[in-house]
Amino acid sequence: MIQASNIHKTYNDGKVKVHALRGIDVEIKEGEFTAIVGPSGSGKTTLLNIVGGLDTPTLGEVHISDTNIAQLSENELIDFRLNHIGFVFQSYNLIPVLTAKENVEFLMLLQKRDEEERNERTTKLLKAVGLEDQINKKPNEMSGGQQQRVAVARALASKPDFVLADEPTANLDSKSTANLLDIMLRLNEEENITFVFSTHDQRVIDRAKRVITVEDGKILSDETR
Amino acid sequence: MIFKIAFKNIWRNKLRSWTVIIAISLGIFGGLAVISTATGLSDMRQNNAIRTYVSHIQVHDSAYLKYSGLNDVITQEKGILSFIKKHPNTEGVSTRLRIESFIQTAGGTSGVILNGINPEDEKQVTNIAEKLQQGNFLKTYKRKPPILISEKLATKLNAKIKTTIQCSFTDANGLSATGVFKVVDIFSTSNSMYDEVNAFVRLEDLQAISSVYGSHEIAITLKDEEQVERFREELIAHFPEQHIASWRGIAPELGYADKMMDLVMSIFLVIIMLALAFGIVNTMLMAVLERKKELGMLISVGMNKRKVFWMIVWESIFLSLIAGPLGIVASYLAIQFFGTHGIDLSFAAEGLRSVGLESVIFPTLNANYYILISVLVVSTSILSCIYPALKALKLNPAETLRTA
Numbered sequence: 001m002i003q004a005s006n007i008h009k010t011y012n013d014g015k016v017k018v019h020a021l022r023g024i025d026v027e028i029k030e031g032e033f034t035a036i037v038g039p040s041g042s043g044k045t046t047l048l049n050i051v052g053g054l055d056t057p058t059l060g061e062v063h064i065s066d067t068n069i070a071q072l073s074e075n076e077l078i079d080f081r082l083n084h085i086g087f088v089f090q091s092y093n094l095i096p097v098l099t100a101k102e103n104v105e106f107l108m109l110l111q112k113r114d115e116e117e118r119n120e121r122t123t124k125l126l127k128a129v130g131l132e133d134q135i136n137k138k139p140n141e142m143s144g145g146q147q148q149r150v151a152v153a154r155a156l157a158s159k160p161d162f163v164l165a166d167e168p169t170a171n172l173d174s175k176s177t178a179n180l181l182d183i184m185l186r187l188n189e190e191e192n193i194t195f196v197f198s199t200h201d202q203r204v205i206d207r208a209k210r211v212i213t214v215e216d217g218k219i220l221s222d223e224t225r
Numbered sequence: 226m227i228f229k230i231a232f233k234n235i236w237r238n239k240l241r242s243w244t245v246i247i248a249i250s251l252g253i254f255g256g257l258a259v260i261s262t263a264t265g266l267s268d269m270r271q272n273n274a275i276r277t278y279v280s281h282i283q284v285h286d287s288a289y290l291k292y293s294g295l296n297d298v299i300t301q302e303k304g305i306l307s308f309i310k311k312h313p314n315t316e317g318v319s320t321r322l323r324i325e326s327f328i329q330t331a332g333g334t335s336g337v338i339l340n341g342i343n344p345e346d347e348k349q350v351t352n353i354a355e356k357l358q359q360g361n362f363l364k365t366y367k368r369k370p371p372i373l374i375s376e377k378l379a380t381k382l383n384a385k386i387k388t389t390i391q392c393s394f395t396d397a398n399g400l401s402a403t404g405v406f407k408v409v410d411i412f413s414t415s416n417s418m419y420d421e422v423n424a425f426v427r428l429e430d431l432q433a434i435s436s437v438y439g440s441h442e443i444a445i446t447l448k449d450e451e452q453v454e455r456f457r458e459e460l461i462a463h464f465p466e467q468h469i470a471s472w473r474g475i476a477p478e479l480g481y482a483d484k485m486m487d488l489v490m491s492i493f494l495v496i497i498m499l500a501l502a503f504g505i506v507n508t509m510l511m512a513v514l515e516r517k518k519e520l521g522m523l524i525s526v527g528m529n530k531r532k533v534f535w536m537i538v539w540e541s542i543f544l545s546l547i548a549g550p551l552g553i554v555a556s557y558l559a560i561q562f563f564g565t566h567g568i569d570l571s572f573a574a575e576g577l578r579s580v581g582l583e584s585v586i587f588p589t590l591n592a593n594y595y596i597l598i599s600v601l602v603v604s605t606s607i608l609s610c611i612y613p614a615l616k617a618l619k620l621n622p623a624e625t626l627r628t629a
Contacts, residue, residue, distance in 0.1 A: 054525055054623040075529055082527020089626060093522040097233035102226075109226045110527055158527065166626075 001065065002028040002051055002162065002196075008059035009046050009217075020046040021057070022217040028162070031192045033185065035199050035208035043217040044198040045166055051196070052085050052164045053077050065161055082110055086155030088165035092147040094139040100126060100150045101135040107158040125153035129183050145176025149183060156187070162194035169201045181207050227532055231539035234512070245508045246548040249501050253552025253598060254559070256497035260490050261560045261588035262568065267486045268589060269415075270582055271479050276352045277414045278423070279472045279479070280319075280444035281453050284460065287468045289441050295324065296397055298439030305464055309445055314456055316448045317349025320440035322431050326394040328424065332383025337374075337424045339392055339404075341431030341440075350444045353412055353425065359386065361410040363427050370430035372406035375420030376413040384408055392424075397436040404434040415583040417575075490594075498601055502609035505541045509613035513537065520617050521625025530618045537614035538607060545606035552602075553595055563588050 009021040020043045028034055028051075036044045049055035051062055053069045062069050064084060072080055081087075094103045101122055108118045126132050129149035139147050148168060155163045165184075169177040185207060187193045197204055205211055213220040235242045275281060284305055289297035299305065302320065309318045322341035328334065344363045348354045353373070354362040363371045372390055379385060388408045396402035406426060414420055432438050447456055453471045460469045473480040513520065523533060567585035570577060574584035 049623040052525075054626070078524060078527055078529045081525065087522075087526050089522065091518075093519065093626075095230065095519065095523075097230060097237060102229075106226060107526060110529075110532070154526075 001030060001063075002026075003063040004047075004051055004060065005063075006060040007047065007050055007057045007062070009043070009050060009055070010058045020217055021050070024060070024214075024217070024219055026212060026219065026222075028194065028196055030161075030194055031188070033188045033195050033207075033209040034212060035197045035205050035210070036212045036214055037198075037200055037205055038214040038220075039200065042214045044214045046217075047214060048164050048166055048196065048198045052087065053081050082107065082158055084161045086158060086160035086163035088148070088151045088155050088163060088168045090167040090170045092139065092144070092151045092171075094147055094150055094154070096139050099136045099138055100131060100142070100146075100153075103139070103150055104153045104157050107154060111158055121157060122153075125156055126150075128156075128187065129153045130179075143176070145172050145179060148172060148176070148180055152180065152184060152187075156193065162196060165195060165197045167199055167201070168197060169199065169204055174203070177201070177203050227536050228539055231536050232543050234516075234536075235540050235543050238512075241508060241511070242544065245504050245544055246551065248504050249545060249548035249602070250552035250555065252497050252500045252504075253549065253602065254556045256493050257553070257556035257590060257594070257598065258559060258588070260493055260594065261556070261564075261590040262586060263486055263489060264590060265564070265586050265588040266582060267482055269586065270482060270580070273415045273583070274476055274479055275446070275450075275472055277416060278351065278419055279476045280350050281447045281450060282445040282457050282460070282469065282471050283475055284443040284445070284464070285441060285468045285470075287466065290468050293325075295395065295435065295437055298322075298437060298441055299443060299467065301464055301467065302439060302443070305443060305460070305467065308460070308463055309443070312456070312459075314447050314449055314452050316446045317346070318446075319343065319346040319350040319444045320428065321347075321442040321444060322428055322435070322437060322439070323441045324394050324431065324435055324437070326392045326424075328378075328382070328390060328392050330382040330384045330388055330390050333381055335378060335381055335421075337378065337392075337422055339394070339431060340423060340425045341428040341435075342425055343428050347425075350446050353414070356412040356414050357410045358412070359410050363409065363425060367407070369405055369407040370426060371409035373410055373412055373425040374408055375423065376411050377417050377420045378424065379408070379411050381421070386411060392426075394435065396434070402434050402436075404430070406430075415578055417578045494598075494601065497598075498605045501545070501602060501605050505544065505606050505609040506612055508544070509537060509541050509610045510616065512540065513613045513617045517620060517625045521620050521622040524620065525622040525626060533617055534614045537617055538610050541606045541610035541613075542603065545602050549599055549602040553598060556590075557595065560588050560590050 004024060004026045007021050007024040011018040011020055024047060036047060038044045046055065050057050056070060067080065069077060069080060095106065098106065104122045104125055105118050108121065126135055129152055131146060131149055134142060134146060169180060172180060181204060184195055188195055199205065210224045212222045284299060286297045286299050288294060306318060309315050319342060324339045326337055326339045328337045348362065363373060365371060369389065374384060384390060386408050390406050390408060392404045392406065394402055447453060457469055457471045520533060524530065564587050567587050569585050571584045577584055
């Protein structure tokens, strides 16, 4: 479970202070399929980064599975992210010199999992995202949609508690978006994987089970469908 | 996996990586080429000096070195020669009577040192016999005793083979003595300064004219030149009243040249390593800055900073592991080739002779230098990628993902 309490984030942009988040309280339970929506600059990516331990709040606390991540050292936080959080980025961010299989396997290598488990899980995940026939292709040999599916497989490879996806469909066409959402929803429903998105893509919002709307750094609405 | 990613990363921008690899290789090649040529020059100068006039060890009467007195001959000559000839490390030994003389022909005059030698012994110690125009190393030439002069002296005296030369000096009794010699051959060593002030006559001829019955100098060459100091110490132990010096003591400038060469080599190595370091810093810094977003992603998904650091370090190690052997192998092949065939610098022969060098240089390099260069290349590459690697560690993942 993710519990963010009274999250404030202020950036110093030169002499001007930018209040990106102004007291956010949010709780996300296991198995949710949640979209954090809002216009550009509303604070949704900042919220996602803070929840994912990529950024620290100016004020407030984030508890993930009973761990206050603000109290972790930099290295502990990196290890925490490796073992508890999966990330999917807007521009895929795969390692360009590695194949799809190697990209998925990468996090498990960091976790020092044995070869048999790595191979088994990589094959399973690439099959789950429909890329079992693309395992030896490098990112530049795949379409954007295929790359993002590899990114989803990679995010799940480390067996995280939840997956944070920052505008995962922003660079995808309609068909790829629909395909990616189908895969993520199936993983959510069949394997109870928790997904949290930041998005302003209506196609994602339409299929989300919970929609949290953020505007000017505050939660405007929180709707569960 | 870190190795694999690091190795693959260097081939992302093949042109840039190959440019760096070739630059490093050329740097190593250039440096080793200069060092081996300089070593070849230094060795040649040293060997020429030893084989032409210094030899490995010289024995003198202590007084002779102080006063250069004509009568200061070596007092224990027989005993010393006997000891030297029995020693297993002795290659050759030659006794010399050296007298400062005024030398003249119809065409000119000059001051020289007349070296009275036994030609057969001298052949074992110096290479003068190999530097003759006609190969007549003081063989008797009819009535007049033979003399060898250098090409340079011959020019100065306007002399040639068969020219009569008159030498004047003070004899053992302090009286004026004159010897008349016939030029039987002309030599030319690689040291024009030496050539200009030395002439050779037979020992018995010079002894007869000067009335000095003995010798001023015993020159020794050894089979194993590494044993020079040991041999010298043995001689000193047996003949403590004699002045016994190794070539380093006789011609300290040769030793200084050695030390100077070491210094020059060290400077070259520093220059090579600095060029290597700047090349790697530049390349790796560009590689880090270009991949900010990717490095941010790696840190975001859970790759700790120690691994990121080592990934960058390995990238530069791989670059140097490719470039280093390329440069070293190319240098080795070139040094082997030119070490056998020589580098012909005939166009500068006169200038080289004036400093005791021949016109064909044979580069040479101690094997230790290859090992040293290999170690330095790898350690420099590790050191020089620390800054770019630290730069990578300072990346804020959220910021790089947002802004890059």
